[in-house]
Amino acid sequence: MRLFLGVDMGGTRIKAGLLTEDGELLEKKNIPTKAERGKETALSNLTSLIESFSSNRNITAIGLSIASPLDPWNGILYNPPNLPGFDVFDLKSYLKDRISIPFVIDNDANCYALGEWWKGAGRGARVLLCITLGTGIGGGLVVNGNIWHGAHGLGGEFGHITINIDGPSCNCGNRGCFEAMGSSKYLMECYKKLSGKEATPDKIYKLALEGNEAALESFRLLGRNIAVGLASLCNALDPDVAVIGGGLSNAGMLLLDCVKVHFEPLLLSGLRGKVKLRLAELKDYAGVYGAAYLAIKSLKGGEA
Ligand SMILES: [Zn+2]
Numbered sequence: 001m002r003l004f005l006g007v008d009m010g011g012t013r014i015k016a017g018l019l020t021e022d023g024e025l026l027e028k029k030n031i032p033t034k035a036e037r038g039k040e041t042a043l044s045n046l047t048s049l050i051e052s053f054s055s056n057r058n059i060t061a062i063g064l065s066i067a068s069p070l071d072p073w074n075g076i077l078y079n080p081p082n083l084p085g086f087d088v089f090d091l092k093s094y095l096k097d098r099i100s101i102p103f104v105i106d107n108d109a110n111c112y113a114l115g116e117w118w119k120g121a122g123r124g125a126r127v128l129l130c131i132t133l134g135t136g137i138g139g140g141l142v143v144n145g146n147i148w149h150g151a152h153g154l155g156g157e158f159g160h161i162t163i164n165i166d167g168p169s170c171n172c173g174n175r176g177c178f179e180a181m182g183s184s185k186y187l188m189e190c191y192k193k194l195s196g197k198e199a200t201p202d203k204i205y206k207l208a209l210e211g212n213e214a215a216l217e218s219f220r221l222l223g224r225n226i227a228v229g230l231a232s233l234c235n236a237l238d239p240d241v242a243v244i245g246g247g248l249s250n251a252g253m254l255l256l257d258c259v260k261v262h263f264e265p266l267l268l269s270g271l272r273g274k275v276k277l278r279l280a281e282l283k284d285y286a287g288v289y290g291a292a293y294l295a296i297k298s299l300k301g302g303e304a
Pocket of ligand 1: 170171173174
């Protein structure tokens with residue numbers, strides 16, 4: 001039986017899972033990245049996590065999901081916002097010197113989408129569109145089992161399509177991006193405006209479940225913006241399944257219902273009733289599954 005390792009490196013935690021070719025998760029581990037201590041610490045945590053799996057078994061290939069804009073072909077990271085000190089970094093060369101197992105690298109949202117396509121809410125979809133909602137918005141498009149990378153490796157960066165050119169400023173320097181209007185920051189700002197109080201997204205969710213009107217209205221406003229972004233993407237890309245994942249998707253049906261109300265009417269008439277809108281299923285380990293699948297596919301010579 002061939003074994004594959006999927007690794008998902010974020011700014012806070014590094015997750016890894018040992019999987020079979022059929023996608024059975026045999027073992028998983030989860031350690032802090034300690035990114036705030038700098039690049040060397042984060043990298044040595046990454047390599048020791050990999051070694052903890054590879055030292056006593058034969059791993060065929062490794063897939064790495066990294067929270068960074070990157071060049072997936074050359075494994076070069078471009079200024080990951082949550083991995084301080086990395087700047088522009090050649091991760092592929094760094095790992096080649098330290099790991100003897102073949103590996104592939106991709107962006108975390110792409111791996112998340114691929115994981116959901118392989119073993120999650122998007123199983124069997126011809127075209128799967130996935131957004132991950134958290135502090136920011138990540139995105140991935142999977143077409144016939146392949147990640148859509150675009151010409152420069154940045155395909156699927158759905159967080160920066162413009163929802164409202166006069167909207168709030170975004171981290172990227174533009175205004176009214178999907179990320180600035182559909183992420184947890186927007187939810188918290190809405191709640192503060194409506195209630196005069198500060199609260200975390202989890203707290204706002206709990207309040208909404210208790211019937212708190214400011215919390216419910218915050219979710220309605222957020223859901224409407226998400227619907228605008230998602231429907232625009234669906235009109236352009238015509239997926240059969242659209243998956244909502246990331247930390248905010250823990251609000252489950254409350255969030256999904258707030259999106260659904262506005263989503264369908266915004267679709268082109270030919271798409272109404274045809275795009276299946278679903279919550280992610282694999283959640284925290286979607287990226288690990290996607291990265292492992294990438295490793296499996298790389299051996300078969302498919303575009304990774
Ligand atoms: Zn932006």
